[in-house]
Amino acid sequence: EMDDEDCERRRMECLDEMSNLEKQFTDLKDQLYKERLSQVDAKLQEVIAGKAPEYLEPLAALQENMQIRTKVAGIYRELCLESVKNKYECEIQASRQHCESEKLLLYDTVQSELEEKIRRLEEDRHSIDITSELWNDELQSRKKRKDPFSPDKKKPVFSLTFPRPYIVYMLQDLDILEDWTTIRKAMATLGPHRVKPEPPVKLEKHLHSARSEEGRLYYDGEWYGRGQTICIDKKDECPTSAIITTINHDEVWFKRPDGSKSKLYISQLQKGKYSIKHKNN
8 A cells, every 4th residue: 555645756757758758769769751852852862863764764764665666657647648558559550440441431422423324324324325526516616715806696686576575595505405405304204105114223332231220230231239259341341359339330349458439331331341250259
């Protein structure tokens, strides 16, 4: 058992010891803070100087990644440029082939129109009885130069015998002959007893048989449909492969391996300007 004095003394000793411990803890905490602060400052100086391992290792990894990505970007750029160049060349080639196809079609159209005009002229020559001497004389008279000093023979004629005014038509002989030819042709067409048999029309001979039926193409005994792979052959050119995309009444659309599209006319297949066959043959 302790009396009050001993208890008070013991309490004071404990308080002194606690205050000493708190002072030591505070000193140690301040010392640790100062040491850690000095370490952080030293590490910051190393980072600023570019000597810290914690900075150099990630920096090396970033530089290596940058070099790899730069190399990949350069290769991708070259591939894109090459792809654009190939696409440009494909467009140029497709445009030229389309121009050639349209040129051939225009040539065939003009040729057929000229043949039709020749046929009609032949019909007119056979259906109308008129001598060619009148035409030749009139054409030769037109080609001759007129003498500027010679008086004009065709002048308006006035007569005092007519009590009222009248019109004198100053037509050329060739114009009169043309009108007369048109009238005779109309009379020969309308007259039931004067109709002459028309000369047979010369049909163009086709070297190959080609036609389209219900979305399919028939060519030289074989049928071709949409989506089939064919081999297109043209004279003086290398054969090319293509896929049929559309078959219309008078044309066939196809797509080449490079993605360009073009067309063939059935008349070109009939005339032998182009030939096709199945790819597996």
